Amino acid sequence: MAVRTALTERLGLELPIVQAPMAGVATPALAAAVSNAGGLGSLGSATLDAEALAGQIAEAGSLTQRPFNVNFFCHERPQDDQARTAAFRARLAGYYAEENLAAVPDPGESYLPFDEARLAVVLEARPAVVSFHFGLPRAEWLATIREAGCLTLATATTVEEARALEAAGIEVIVAQGWEAGGHRGTFRTPFERAQVGTLALVPQVVDAVACPVVAAGGIGDGRGIAAVLTLGAAAAQLGTSFVAAAESAAPALYRAALAGAGEADTRVTRLFTGRPARALVARYVAEMTPHETEVPDYPLPGPMVRPLTEAGLKRGVPDFHPLWSGQAARLARAEPAAAIVARLGRETEAALHRR
Incomplete structure (x- = not known):
């Protein structure tokens, strides 16, 4: 597939495909398989303590030499x-x-917010990509992660959130549409006003920020990937498709x-x-x-x-x-992750050529 974007160029990806992190479902084997197939695999680390986090990053690193993403949740400690x-x-x-x-x-x-212990693991392991959901960690932590050479991503569900993330120094915005599975990444906009569909959200976020945008939500095949690329996205993030993968x-x-x-x-x-x-x-x-x-x-x-x-x-x-x-x-489709990525690539190329 010949489509090149700012994200594929930055990370050396063969395909503009990101596997969603999916804490509890994504495994090191899944992340590595997606990365080895030319996409960007991801680890969902929100349920892991520092020791388990280090173990998962090491395991994924032993299975691939390609970039992969490590994802964290950022939330305030609750009051009971x-x-x-x-x-x-x-x-x-x-x-x-x-x-x-x-x-x-x-x-x-059961879900742990990003903290100093996990920061220490990230700075030691230096994964190619570090991403955040539900907002951002402390500004000084984010700056340290960037200084360590990690590309930073974070989720937005509205244009307002995307602008706030870019202003805080995030390098790639994941625009999460209402169709997406799993947790809503809403962190700044009232939830009731953050129910924007993917095809409406993505071009507005692309127009609002200068950094690359990854589209997420309701994308299940190459036709969906081609659609969001046409809208200006630098890649598509798919989660549900990879729940069905053999390695999940x-x-x-x-x-x-x-x-x-x-x-x-x-x-x-x-x-x-x-x-x-x-x-x-x-x-x-x-x-x-x-x-x-x-x-x-x-x-x-x-x-x-x-x-x-x-x-x-x-x-x-x-x-x-x-x-x-x-x-x-x-x-x-219930297939090995590599087969899913290859199929998505073929479908995307076919859809783009039909335009």
Whole structure:
């Protein structure tokens, strides 16, 4: 494929394709396979402590000599609203009884914000790309990462957020459309005003900032990649397509749910982590959506829901699993990551030549 962009040139990529980080699903093997195939693989590191983070970066580095991305969440530590926690605990109690589980555990922080310990790992490992979700870390940390030679990316869901990221020194903006699976990256704009579709968001962000823009959200094949390249994006980021990859950590029930999903089978929900995220609608999401106002702040609900997720895994049912997915789930194919990247490249070239 002959399409060259500012991002492919900067990183030496063969294809303008970025695998979304997807904490808990992306593995070092997946990231390395995507990078080896000519795209940019990514590690989702928001659930890892410093030791585990160093291990994953080292493992990915042992599997590829090409650039890969290491992604972090940036969020304020939450305050536990005891009344809301009690209400949420009461809602979960019936499910716990049904699954023969002990009492609902206390809330906790299953997703970790970027901190000094993770900064130290980054500065030691110096991955080619470091990216952030939910805003940015401290300005001095960001400057140190850039000085170490790492290319910095961050997510925006509005033009306002994109401008703020560029002003703070971020070198590449990931414009996340409303169609995207997983956590919404909104950090500055009120959530209700940050529900802009990918094809509307990308050209407006491209016009608003001077740095390269990566398009994310609802892109599931080469036609989508060609579309966002035409709109001015320097690359496309795909997540749901790589959940189906052979190298992902997605369990069988997740893969089966994805294989049977259509474009209308997802919903943005706070029920798993306390923060809006798009997932396939299984039993828990369907039944608990009317009670979302009782969910504790991000990321406190995670440990409260996890025993239900694990119980469902043991029974082989997706009822309580966070089935993160974008609206293009129907386009995902169960293939090795290298085959997915190669197919996407062929489809993109064909779509661009049809114009």
